[in-house]
Amino acid sequence: MSTSAPVVSLNGVRKTYRSGSIEFEALRGVDMEIAAGEYVAVVGPSGSGKSTLMNILGCLDVPTEGSYHLGGEDVSTMSEASLAHVRNRRIGFVFQQFNLLPSLPAWRNVELPLVYAGAPRSQRRERAARALERVGLGDRLENRPGELSGGQQQRVAVARALVTEPDIILADEPTGNLDSASSEAVLALLDELHASGRTIVLITHEHEVAARAGRNLTIRDGLITADEPVLAGGGR
Numbered sequence: 001m002s003t004s005a006p007v008v009s010l011n012g013v014r015k016t017y018r019s020g021s022i023e024f025e026a027l028r029g030v031d032m033e034i035a036a037g038e039y040v041a042v043v044g045p046s047g048s049g050k051s052t053l054m055n056i057l058g059c060l061d062v063p064t065e066g067s068y069h070l071g072g073e074d075v076s077t078m079s080e081a082s083l084a085h086v087r088n089r090r091i092g093f094v095f096q097q098f099n100l101l102p103s104l105p106a107w108r109n110v111e112l113p114l115v116y117a118g119a120p121r122s123q124r125r126e127r128a129a130r131a132l133e134r135v136g137l138g139d140r141l142e143n144r145p146g147e148l149s150g151g152q153q154q155r156v157a158v159a160r161a162l163v164t165e166p167d168i169i170l171a172d173e174p175t176g177n178l179d180s181a182s183s184e185a186v187l188a189l190l191d192e193l194h195a196s197g198r199t200i201v202l203i204t205h206e207h208e209v210a211a212r213a214g215r216n217l218t219i220r221d222g223l224i225t226a227d228e229p230v231l232a233g234g235g236r
């Protein structure tokens, strides 16, 4: 067991959504810690709070109550501008819908987080190309998303998530729009990234996918109801 401080630490996190006079408590007191290098899958039924949790972990939203420390920094009370900075520096996102810009070639999509991070122009193409090589797309730098298969597009999105060397890669149903062969390629890539020391948090409703992680967190009605290691041989 690692004795270093956790990358993620949530304490008593609650999230209440308000629509007019109606309130809904989507997270009702979540405590969790994730250590550096862990691969965690979050599972749970539709509406249980998975994306709400992911938005908070990814600094896209803040808790209504409770605290969130990311890499030792208290991000639960930060301003929107500071959050944007932390997000860019520490988090790589992979979404179900890829979220690539259709008019830009693959390498330009991958370099975007570096543009936001203020990396010098002279380094950006080189770093984007390296990230694309990492995901097996070194020969597709100039292709636009529309010229790539769904699985290749998702690998471009993984390259974009990696290029800043973030503390955590957050993936919300990354295989939700892929056929089984492309899903396998993306999951194999996540396995490799984990093996090379990355911290990964994956949301999925597929138990087969969750079994590839080292640890499964189950969320139900806004609470973590199970936190279990995946037994060796589960998925690999």
Ligand SMILES: Nc1ncnc2c1ncn2[C@@H]1O[C@H](COP(=O)(O)OP(=O)(O)OP(=O)(O)O)[C@@H](O)[C@H]1O
Pocket (backbone or CB within 6 Å): 017, 018, 019, 024, 026, 044, 045, 046, 047, 048, 049, 050, 051, 052, 053, 205
């Ligand atoms: N902006 C919002 N305003 C009001 N209620 C919301 C809002 N966003 C989410 N909710 C509610 O919070 C609950 C949790 O939603 P969330 O999107 O986190 O679920 P989920 O576990 O990701 O579900 P799925 O598997 O369907 O993606 C749901 O009941 C949802 O209706």
Ligand SMILES: [Mg+2]
Pocket (backbone or CB within 6 Å): 050, 051, 052
């Ligand atoms: Mg969701």
